[in-house]
Amino acid sequence: MxxxxxxxxxxxxxxxxxxxxxxxxxxxxxxxxxxxxxxxxxxxxxxxxxxxxxxxxxxxxxxxxxxxxxxxxQKENELCKENDGKKEFRDTSTENEESKTLVDKYEEITDTFMDENSSDSSDAYIEDSKVNTKGKKIKPSKKRKRTLRFQCDKCTEKHSSSKELINHCVDKHGMDFKDVRPFVCTKCNSRFASSSNLLQHIKYHEAVRSNVCSYCGKGFITKTDLKIHEKQHLNLREYECNVCMKSYNTHKDLRSHKLVVHTDPEVWKFLCEYCNKKFPIKSNYDSHMRRHTGEKNFECHLCHKKFLEKCVLQRHMKSHTNVREFRCTECQKEYKEKRIMQIHMAKIHGIGVGEIKLPSKERKYICHICPKAYYAKNKLTRHLYTHSGEKPFFCTICNKKFNDQSYVKQHMKKTHNFVKVENQI
CATH class of the missing domain: 1.10.10 (Arc Repressor Mutant, subunit A)
Structure with missing residues (x-):
């Protein structure tokens, strides 16, 4: 302590x-x-x-x-109810402001940050001189051009409204209108089907965690994220699977369960372009793809070491402290992680043997081509590269390819005089 x-x-x-x-x-x-x-x-x-x-x-x-x-x-809600009974006295300008749709708000946003590189920006207005019936010139009026904000990602053709882009994709490219995403984020190029989804997405770039959990004080960017989090505290498990009767706290968890457990892997729609492995959920697919690309987005703020996944970073953070908050009730031995303590209690004291899966030293991953067997699945996967001839590991300097990461390290050290190389997968 x-x-x-x-x-x-x-x-x-x-x-x-x-x-x-x-x-x-x-x-x-x-x-x-x-x-x-x-x-x-x-x-x-x-x-x-x-x-x-x-x-x-x-x-x-x-x-x-x-x-x-x-x-x-509460007071604002009471005032709104009072104002509902006085609609005939409401100012028309206020009505117009309140009646703006999310699409109108999106139009305002896109006026400021969409098409920043458009070549038409200098020609936004056109002067149109006219002469009235008395022969006098009318002061030139300024007319706004129709700004081409919505670009097709198939043929790069631009349109002035989301409806035009949807019709274009359906007619020209044979797309289902549900699959067309006209609204594009200028910061990360993510596409969305509606302006409301884009506005929600922009909040994540701003990263203002103004929605605070009343149970633990943790902050969230949107109210939806907060509601989902608070359901974990309540633990009501209102969403039940109609196949195996398991219950979950959120609809998202139930949907993920059905996709992973009760859906045929052949219909999983996220396919890895490197190894053709399929995934039911995009987050799993993204995590897997980072192993191929070597993209490490999670950095330790103490030692600046980077990791592929957030959960690995969280485990790593415990290495910077000597705090051991989990203690064995039998021998008082302390541990940093609860799972390690549970394994200790099961192996040494025989407590909770049926509740936790003990690590086994069985070579259960067997190669179907040769007699070799391995303790871990990833070891077998890398071994199979030797049979297929695939070389997914490469040198970042000369692009020479290898079938094992250890060979890349050896190559970098001997050929390029690099002592330490981070994993690419």
Whole structure:
């Protein structure tokens, strides 16, 4: 256990345990998590008296803001109900503003950041001089050109509205109108079927986590993400599979379960272009593709080491701390990960043997061409490259290809004098 304050790192004052509770039975740990959700607080940390007083102020301020927000929303709803009964007195300009659709909002957004490189921008207005019946010239009027914002990704033809683009894709390319995605994000080129989906997507680029969980204080970008997260806290499991009767907290989890367990792999629509392996869910497909491309988007902010997957980064972060929050109830031995502690208790003390899968040293992955067998599936996969002649690993300098990553490291060290090389897959 740390012998100094987890906030100011000072050891000059009396330290309180984060498990200590106030008169309302709210623990200091809960207050810390709610007030500063960006930090992974550990329950067995300690906090000094001055920081405890400061935490109480911050937590009270946060509680006051949340309660005030609820009251403010209630008052706004009451005012809306009153205004509904007075529609005949409503200003027409207000009506027009409120009646804007999501498509109209999208039009406003695209006016500012869509087609930034358009060559037509300098010719946005055309002067049209006319003469009236008395022979006097009318002041030239300015007419706005129809901006070609919606571009077909099949033939790069541009259109002035999403409806025109959909009709074009259906007539010219034989596409189903449901598969046409006219709205494009200018930051990552992702395409969407509706402007509302694009507006939701843009929020993720802005990354403002203004929707806070009332249970744990974690922030989320959209209200939908927050509602899904809070269902995990409630654990009601309202969504039941009609095939095997398993229940899940969200419709998304149920849908994923049906795709993975109850759907024929032959109809899975995400196909790897490198190894022809199919996946039922796009997130699994994306994770797999990063192994081929070597793209590592998850970086440790302490040692700057990069990883292919977020869960691997989270496990790695524990290597930077000596905090061992999981303790064996029999021998008091401590562990950083719960799973490692459970394996210890099952193997050494025989506790929970049926609840956790113990790692086996059986060579169950057998090559169907030669008698070789392996402990891990990925080892067998790499071995099969020697039979197929496929060489998915390559040198990033000279593009020489190999059938095993270890050969790339040897090649880089001997040929290019590179001592350390990160995995490409």
């Amino acid at each position: 740390l012998e100094n304050c987890c906030v100011c790192l000072n050891d000059l004052f009396h330290l309180n345990k984060l498990s200590d509770e106030d008169e309302r039975n709210i623990s200091l740990f809960k207050k810390l998590v709610s007030s500063v959700p960006e930090i992974a607080w550990i329950n067995n940390y300690q906090i000094c008296k001055p920081c405890t007083n400061l935490l109480d102020i911050v937590y009270s301020f946060r509680e006051t803001c949340l309660k005030s927000d609820i009251l403010r929303r």
